[in-house]
Amino acid sequence: MTRFRPFAAGALAALTVLSLAACSSSDSDEDTTVAPVAANDELAALVPEEFRGATLDAVDGDSNPPMYSRDADGNITGITLDLATAAAELLGLEISVEANSFDASIPGLQSGKYDLSLWATDVTEERKQIIDQIPIGKVGYRFLGSASDEPVGDSMDQLCGKTIAAIAGQTTVPLLEVESTDCESAGKPAITVTTFPDQASAILAVKSNRADLATVNSVSGVYISDNDTELQLTGPIFNQKFTGIATAKGNGLGEAFAAAMQELVDNGTYAEIVESYGADSMLLDSVTLNPPVE
Template identity: 30%
Template sequence: MKFNRRELMRIAVAAATSALSAIPVHAQENIAKADAVAAMLPKAIQDAGALRIAVPDVGKPLAYKEGSTLKGMDADLAKAVAKVLGLKAEISLIPFSAALTGLQANKFDISFGEFYVTAERLKVADFVTIWQDYSSFLVVKTNGYAPVKLDDICGHTVGAMAGSAELETLKTGATKCSGTAPTVSAFPSVSNAILALNSGRIEGVLINRGGAQEAIHLDAGLDASGEIGGGPTAVAAARNENSEKILAALKGAFDHLIESGEYKNILEKNDTAYGAAKKAEIYTQNSTPPKYGF
């Protein structure tokens, strides 16, 4: 069965209500300021009393709107980190492609978004890894196309979200085709890509594993195929005079949440525990990026 955009949104609300009703919800109001961690913050942010946080609009289970409320793993972690640091969370929901440019323009202090840490991205921002992910192809079951490796895109029409690592992965894969090159399309959101998939404009969408899982929950006609890439994903931080201290504070805050068990609670609530990290790691301009299976 195929759904239009409005129907997908209606079902998403219903599915979220049903799925989360069986999961113990640990109120984030119980997360207290960790004085030793908060003391690591640069004075400018301590004095401001707020952390400007970008949360890219990537959909369930990471970031999505339910009515006027922002939900998902990223939103929950953003609020939790701010509480540990004793700051107000000033959260802005933005397109994924605007995250790094927003940091460079000093619109935000940090940005969520499950960034893969690459040499190109390290030219413009610093990162703290907090989760792990890999990508799969989202396909229509009845179409008979089920790519399991990057070579399988050759001669086909595929797409991904603009600005995502998945889009860059598809572009890289396209250059390695010995025969007919694929047609690779960029979409402003995962929802737009799925609509294109269901309308037959493309044959597959390369998407993070959690996003694929959620899409299949909403549409039984879809399926996920293959495990592409994968590795640690990160929160991005603006590179400026405050970088060293804010990176240390962010790592301290995430490690505190991991050690206290609140990190696990947040991931279980959002069905993202498959990507749990054991500790946070800092990556700066001079760091060697993690190795990914691209």
């Protein structure tokens, strides 16, 4: 099982069918695959008996590089999959991944359809009641807008009157709804929030003039805007949260993956993977299952 490679230009190019225009650098196609990680017996012993030696079914997104996307061959790639795969190898496990909507990810964990969600799920108190969450980074959110439009300032009240596209179920949605109420209370136009199944669909809404802005996490926002001349990263940074992978609540996989992720932090593999995608801003010093919500 291969572990990871830096995000290749071909991965973004594959997203052009999803309305993400791609630019590439000539040296990003080098095959820098790293040899698989050997299973760690102490960590593998943390895996519940029913899962030991198994291939876990995982759900992921596929249109939000570098967190998750598809490479030139159509395969899912990205930070969340690479980190989960490396952790799984330490635990003596393998991962089989498929793309599905974020809305399907948490119900899929609860029903047993999926063992892991790699959707970079933000950690919230509400979610900690129903799933176990293993943080892999800390991100905030900003907005992608048309490069031809005036940039949005750093104040949330400058969103008043805007139509904003967001991923269905994203933690930005209730915050924007509160902000919309504040706009109206101040005598300003409301914010219109429209939801879409994935980042590519939200961006398409901006490009087709159905939305003024699309929410985007701070890591993906930098990558996408740097590689798509039609878009600019704009507006305030808000909604900073731990984000990560998730398992069903209380089945023991969460504890095992948290311990494995901490080992990846300690041995330097975690930083190596994250930095290979240019996502240094999300790096954590430690990993705690279901961390406190700040």
